[in-house]
Amino acid sequence: MQKSELIFDGNEKQIFATDDSTKVIISYNDVTLAFNSIKRAVFKGKGVLDNHISAALMGELNRNGVKTHFIEEVGDNEQLCYKVELIPLILCVRNRIAGSLSTLLGVEEGMKPVNTIYDLRLNNTRKADPLINDHHAVALGIVSYQELQGMYAVAEKVNDILKPFLAKAGIELVDIKLEFGRKVDTGEIIISDEISPDTCRFWDIKTGNILDKDRFRKDLSDVVASYKEVYDRVSKIREA
Numbered sequence: 253m254q255k256s257e258l259i260f261d262g263n264e265k266q267i268f269a270t271d272d273s274t275k276v277i278i279s280y281n282d283v284t285l286a287f288n289s290i291k292r293a294v295f296k297g298k299g300v301l302d303n304h305i306s307a308a309l310m311g312e313l314n315r316n317g318v319k320t321h322f323i324e325e326v327g328d329n330e331q332l333c334y335k336v337e338l339i340p341l342i343l344c345v346r347n348r349i350a351g352s353l354s355t356l357l358g359v360e361e362g363m364k365p366v367n368t369i370y371d372l373r374l375n376n377t378r379k380a381d382p383l384i385n386d387h388h389a390v391a392l393g394i395v396s397y398q399e400l401q402g403m404y405a406v407a408e409k410v411n412d413i414l415k416p417f418l419a420k421a422g423i424e425l426v427d428i429k430l431e432f433g434r435k436v437d438t439g440e441i442i443i444s445d446e447i448s449p450d451t452c453r454f455w456d457i458k459t460g461n462i463l464d465k466d467r468f469r470k471d472l473s474d475v476v477a478s479y480k481e482v483y484d485r486v487s488k489i490r491e492a
């Protein structure tokens with residue numbers, strides 16, 4: 253696969269065209285952003301780990317019949333993916349209440365609800381990714397009700413696959429952020445973006461230790477070491 257021109261230059265990733273108009277190469281770098289891009293840092297080695305972890309988790313989804321944009325890793329920090337038109341929505345699945353939701357609901361971080369929580373946001377950093385509902389998303393012409401139903405069903409399946417998969421690695425999937433896109437050739441809606449410690453909350457099942465981007469948000473040490481811990485544990489269960 254021949255890598256050609258840069259088509260998207262984001263803070264945390266670059267996207268390159270390839271000689272196949274339906275595929276792109278996504279390159280992960282070491283930049284980390286939080287709080288709507290207000291907080292920024294560079295962690296050497298993070299991009300490679302995000303690439304490997306996202307590849308492993310999206311690969312697990314692909315193998316279990318959930319369609320994602322991920323095809324294969326083509327370098328230490330690069331992966332070949334299907335080209336999509338991103339749907340500007342963020343769908344979070346939460347097994348525990350943490351982060352922005354604990355602030356919104358005024359409950360202590362870590363509370364385990366009786367249900368699985370799904371929340372929908374508009375993917376718009378300038379507006380701080382506002383929480384919206386299904387009717388807003390349809391009113392804005394972003395998706396149809398039927399498409400949204402399909403996205404919620406896929407999100408449930410993702411959680412049902414990754415929760416036990418990560419548990420085998422001693423990692424609790426506290427929450428996960430999903431983004432979807434439409435394949436440029438068929439229009440089919442598939443999982444896009446990334447699934448990594450940058451986009452999920454991962455807690456050590458035994459100790460409750462934070463193994464994700466909250467280490468950066470909360471100014472805790474060992475950000476890269478924690479991502480490496482996730483990668484090593486996931487690799488081990490994949491080899492087993």
Ligand code: C5P
Binds near residue numbers: 351465
């Ligand atoms: O901060 P909040 O609790 O809303 O985040 C829920 C999950 O979604 C966390 O795992 C967080 O890392 C992820 N997230 C993300 N990108 C955003 C917002 C949240 O990856 N723009």
